[in-house]
Amino acid sequence: MIATLRVGLSPVFGAFLLAIAAVDLALFATGGGATQLLLALGLTFGGVTYLLGPLLIVDNNVVELKNPLGMTMRALPFERLQIRGRSLFVTNAGETRKVNGLLARRRDWHALAKAIAEDAT
Numbered sequence: 001m002i003a004t005l006r007v008g009l010s011p012v013f014g015a016f017l018l019a020i021a022a023v024d025l026a027l028f029a030t031g032g033g034a035t036q037l038l039l040a041l042g043l044t045f046g047g048v049t050y051l052l053g054p055l056l057i058v059d060n061n062v063v064e065l066k067n068p069l070g071m072t073m074r075a076l077p078f079e080r081l082q083i084r085g086r087s088l089f090v091t092n093a094g095e096t097r098k099v100n101g102l103l104a105r106r107r108d109w110h111a112l113a114k115a116i117a118e119d120a121t
Helices: 011-031 034-052 106-120
Strands: 005-008 054-059 062-066 072-077 080-084 087-092 095-100
Touching: 005 106, 011 034, 054 106, 072 087, 080 106
Parallel strands: none
Antiparallel strands: 005 054, 054 062, 062 072, 080 087, 087 095
């Protein structure tokens, strides 16, 4: 049985959003405009949530798919997990679902793959 594992979102995308927010804030500082300020604040919020929020959590034979704010979007019970590349295959009652791990933090993704491999042996 796999212990509780949290797979975070990629910090690269979060940093990208924060960089765009900084540029937008600079545009606001030079030219003003409420739209520029709102866009900069929204991008900052998005960047911070991507840096701190989970992509998925594996616990008690359930994979919880999360949004960047941390709310569960879908819970997938599983009998077997398998990772191929950046995809997680969740099998339950003969039905397999694919979870895209493209935006997953690499370190966490490797830890999940290692836990799945150890659990299979």
